[in-house]
Amino acid sequence: MGTIAKIHDMLVSKQCSCAELTKSYLDEIEKANSELNAYVNITGDEALKTAQAVDKKIAGGEEIGLLEGVPMTLKDNMSTKGIETTCCSKILTGYKPIFDATVWEILKGQNAVMLGKTNMDEFAMGSSCENSYFGGAANPFNTNHVAGGSSGGVSSAVGGNIAAYGLGSDTGGSIRQPASFCGVVGLKPTYGSVSRYGLIAYASSLDQIGPITKSVEDASIVFDAISKQDKRDSTSKGNVGGETFSKLNNDIKGMKIGIAREYLDGVRDDVKEAVLAAAETYKSLGAEIVYFDLPVLKFALPVYYIIACAEASSNLGRYDGIRYGYKTEHYTGTHDMICRTRSEGFGEEVKRRILLGTYVLSAGYYDAYYKKAQDLRGTIISAFNKAFEQCDVILAPTVPMTAFEKGHAVSDPVETYLTDICTVPVNIAGLPGVSIPCGFNANGMPIGMQLIGKSFGEATILNAAYKYQQAAPEKFIDTKWGVKHKNKNILRLHHSVRR
């Protein structure tokens, strides 16, 4: 049983009230957050208010939904009405949206208890969470290591058990990579299955919101809840592939699981071994492993950085110090005010990506970079379509390595970009991908693998992921504990919600 269903059972059977549960999470956050830095804004009062409303329903004998009263978190790039939403950037400090992102509107409507907003690389640009204006989030397995990025805060919170689940966003791996680093499950849905309305844009043709959870069941429950068509996002189609939860336990005998050799190039040995061991597990479950080549993958990373930066340079044009957020104090005219506001408000990596995006879109370079990258995007999509003629699901490492030590990522931008090599192809092709834990390295740091599906094939990849979780439950976080908790009473309450 996943964490969400366990909490639901606890609430319904009145083992504890929702207010008590929420209070215990908030107490845990207070103790663990100084070390993890997962939360950048804790919304305790709002959380307890929702919890009391849920308790009132339960006391009145009303039925409650599965997500009702479950303490969770949102990455700080999802708009929350009246609650500061900063994208972990100085330029958005103090910004309080006047509307809710569609995903939050849906979950709030189901009385989800939001504990707070979580840390991220500024504007979701980064792979370690260290580009956050508030400093990076730490890895719950070893706090000297990074949580990964950009949804580092959500992953750290879920991995450290200071949120039952959370929503992240994934533009080039920002859900799957930190999920892999923190030993949790992260689902990047098909482009268009979850509304992006209210998600502060990084690269609009790549961004997608998805769940970060402790178990595959939880990812399925949350995905089914949030994948709704939304007229406010013209690229949203809803859950075209149908609900996923009832299909989790389908037999995978005969399922063809493909491994593209290029995905294993340059991957560290411990990671490669863990992924190939998972392939053996799949064989024992009756699946067939098919090897094939996907040579175009070697162009995926530059294609990603060109397209993402081009779109970012346009999306981030809106930050001008006039309508919201930070504004410089001293200036000599309007142009000077805007330039100073942006130069003081954006961090180094964000500025670098805006400049790169402006460069590849400028006259003289547009054809050589942006247009060529868009052409290759079509080539990569065709290559994936061909691959899916040979297999149902593609198995690959999520990241070529495990979580690195803090401070390691900042020195060389190109080297840092290479950590995204296994995750970006999915965003380029708009496909769904889920990262699940598949082992630990010699230092006890989690290793993740991803299962990639056809467009709107979430049910298939979650089915394959669930079968693996059943076969190898020891790889999943419920049996591993990252942060030391000192208060025994709360530990007991938390233990009772774990497997």
Place this chain on the structure above:
Amino acid sequence: MVTREDVENIALLSKLFVPEDELDGLTKSMQEIIDFADAINNAPSGGEGFDNINNLSNVFREDEVVPSYPSEEILKNAPEQAEDHFLVRNRE
């Protein structure tokens, strides 16, 4: 080849100031990223082109007037406002 002048020019287009002492470092790191991006120019062109993801197409609707957010709510986030408008001063 990315030059200092290129970086100064794109910084102007991006409405960003690059301090003089950061210009050389930034030019170098831009050059490294562009060298890395240049890999795509060795790629065989599949000629597929790209115009949409997952067969998404434009969504059309009638242009109907619907209620929006009250301007006083919107203006609460503005660093400066006056008389129901955003305030932009030409001098501080």
